[in-house]
Amino acid sequence: MITKVCGIYFSATGNTKKITETVAAQLAKDLGCPMELKDFTAPAARTEVKEFPADTLVVAGSPTYAGKLPNKILPDFQTKLKGNGTPAVAVVTFGNRSFDNSLAELVSVLTAGGFRPVGGAAFACRHAFSDLLAGGRPSAEDLAAAEVFADHAAALAEKAELPALSVAGDAAAPYYVPKGTDGQPAKFLKAKPLTDMAKCTKCGKCVPLCPVGSIDPQDVSSVPGICIKCQACVRGCPEHAKYFDDAAFLSHVAMLEQNFTAPKENAFFYAE
């Protein structure tokens, strides 16, 4: 019998948090048990190993980055979450291009970590790079679909014997190579956000928002550490002072806006 639901998510701009919370809350309601949420986004939240017993149902959530799990966070998903035959639900979000192989990778990582995935879903959500891509999603309709998904997964989670969960994608596939408007690979690995100091009030809010702890608290315009382009600082700055001006990055965003505005469907998979 499941006695607790635990939702755990990496979410730089809030979509994955919303989806994971919705799925976890509905599972807890269906199973009549308490829910706990763990935000796995800040560096400090990813230092300790979290172990889960077999009577907890875990909902693990991640965004899609370059068609897979965010590569800098992957090692933490692999080493910091330990199951003991723990039932799990895998959810990914994606910004209206494609979730490609992210859900398959999450299912694979959970299985290797001692979890027993019973369901998986991919939700089209506002792209971190542009409001023109799935802007306004997750919508009320998406959240209702997340609840229906949870209803189905709740029934499966209580079953002892289930076939292995099969989802779309290949966990071993390479990363998606972002393209520019010219169709060539857009190389923006080294791009970092700039700060408009005419707008910045030095409030410091962007510093703890950075999931890789890369913004200098003494000088927020300086990003000495790596930047994973997550947009947490850009979207989280109350003064809209943060922006990217890297030409290759902007060309990729323009390419996405030219080709991927038609609304994408969510996808659902069950171990049955």
Ligand SMILES: Cc1cc2nc3c(=O)[nH]c(=O)nc-3n(C[C@H](O)[C@H](O)[C@H](O)COP(=O)(O)O)c2cc1C
């Ligand atoms: C670095 C980066 C790479 C991304 N790559 C993809 C992708 O390959 N396919 C896609 O559809 N969306 C992609 N997205 C969009 C995110 O998956 C989407 O906005 C997600 O919902 C963000 O989750 P969050 O709000 O929880 O941070 C990418 C976003 C970022 C920041």
Ligand code: SF4
């Ligand atoms: S959140 Fe914005 S206004 Fe505040 S310190 Fe950071 S860049 Fe400046």
Ligand code: SF4
């Ligand atoms: S500096 Fe880069 S990694 Fe840090 S919050 Fe901003 S976009 Fe994300």
